[in-house]
Amino acid sequence: METKPYLIFKQNGLLWGVEVACVREIFFLPELTPIAEAPPDIVGAIDLRGSILPVMDLNLRFGYLWHEYCLTDSAIVIEWQEVRVAIIVNEVTEVKQIPEDAITPQLSYGRDNSEASHHFVAGFARCEADMIMLLNLDRLIRYSPDKTEAEIPFSASIAGSGALSGKVEGQNLQLEIDPKLLAENANFLSQPRVFCPNALPEEKAIFRERADNLRLLGDRKNSEAINLSLAVVLLNDEYFGINLEVVREFTDIRQVTPVPCTPDRIIGNMNLRGEILTLVDIRNVLSMSADTKSLSKAIVVEIEDLVAGIVVDEILNIIYLNVAELGTIPAALTSENREYLLGTTIYKEKIIAVLNLHKLLKQGGIVVDEEV
Known part of the structure; x- marks a missing residue:
């Protein structure tokens, strides 16, 4: 049975996997430089040895609320069809060889439009006692929500917070979300980006040092080296x-x-x-x-x-x-x-x-x- 290596990482307590063949680099999260007019989930950029690399916040990409970054967060540089982007994850754990027969491509929820629930999931892998969700890099990088989906930044964090209620009117479920939580999320998305505004001075210094190290490595880089x-x-x-x-x-x-x-x-x-x-x-x-x-x-x-x-x-x-x-x-x-x-x-x-x-x-x- 053919197997394929996946880099496993944790995000919001869940296990995710990305094909090792698409991973170019892993490092601890550095300070990010904000980018004007970028999509909401692109929270900044880094100077990676002379190349400007956009950085994606997976929380925002998945539709969750934004969370403060910490020193233990990592950035995974991925490349898909000549597009390079770094994704922020909570923790990189290991590399696993996953057999093809251990992967379930889709789950059926008994709904007419089940595909909408799998924007960024290519499949579900069984690994001993763990279930790992495999990233669909094509959708992750290229997918843009339509107007209806983009109108409300619905969040799994909101859904699990007790701030969501609903009632049935006719054939539709009318959702009511705590306006305060929505306002907080909208406020973050609308404000000028400041990297880790609540971090301690010593934490900010470490983030800045990481960014400087990644940039300065470019001064020693030999473009023809292997x-x-x-x-x-x-x-x-x-x-x-x-x-x-x-x-x-x-x-x-x-x-x-x-x-x-x-x-x-x-x-x-x-x-x-x-x-x-x-x-x-x-x-x-x-x-x-x-x-x-x-x-x-x-x-x-x-x-x-x-x-x-x-x-x-x-x-x-x-x-x-x-x-x-x-x-x-x-x-x-x-x-x-x-x-x-x-x-x-x-x-x-x-x-x-x-x-x-x-x-x-x-x-x-x-x-x-x-x-x-």
């Missing part, structure tokens, strides 16, 4: 980056069968939808202590004729950067470690060591050539 997409993983509380070009999928580890007469770096085999996958631990090659007592996640990589599952403690995120932005390898790393690294970058104020996985697997003694 973009690099990385999966950020955790090994023994240290951050590492793995090039997504060699990543086939992410998976949970279940029912590992030990392989006799193999080095300690070979954890065992696992059945992955009918394929026997060998799980390997790269920590000893990196001179790190190995702990295989709690195996949970693996990244399935494919390099030339080699397919293996790289055991990791946690898959944290997907990030995108310019190769020119890679920093040098710290001198503190031992010589045998340095040859398996491409460079370093910063993620959440921590250093990420970017792995040269091709060399590590091919020359680091991971591949078992001896016969058993």
Whole structure:
């Protein structure tokens, strides 16, 4: 069964997913610059390494009331049919491989015009105990409500606030919404935009610093350099980056069968939808202590004729950067470690060591050539 990777994020307590192939970058929300005459849900723009990028507030796009932003909010840069926009989300959680048969394209509510309820939802995915709504990027970016829909900024926040009442007249349900709440929402949409007016001075300084960092990175950018997409993983509380070009999928580890007469770096085999996958631990090659007592996640990589599952403690995120932005390898790393690294970058104020996985697997003694 074919699977597809989705970046999962939280918004208003709900889980949403967006195709990883459309994600270009993720970072914490910076200060936004207001834009005159922009649609109500486009709440500002950022200077992203020399390119002006519009930023969409998903709350307003979905029809909810506006909420103050906080330092833990993130921006996901997405690209759809040559349109690039950043969306504000509460929290980016992980990347999940979702099989096609786990996705329900539409829900039937028994109503004549059910499609109107799915403006921005491409489907509903079942992932263990969670239900994830998948974004329809074409509708999210291009859809404009007709005049009837645009007249009243009806909000799920209003609907759940106890401010909504109704009565039946003939065949129609007449809704009555608290005018005070509507006035507050309309007041926000009509006022000149000021980014986080109620934030503390120290919070405003952090937002501004983030915006400055994104802008200043453009001064060092080499327009001909290669973009690099990385999966950020955790090994023994240290951050590492793995090039997504060699990543086939992410998976949970279940029912590992030990392989006799193999080095300690070979954890065992696992059945992955009918394929026997060998799980390997790269920590000893990196001179790190190995702990295989709690195996949970693996990244399935494919390099030339080699397919293996790289055991990791946690898959944290997907990030995108310019190769020119890679920093040098710290001198503190031992010589045998340095040859398996491409460079370093910063993620959440921590250093990420970017792995040269091709060399590590091919020359680091991971591949078992001896016969058993």
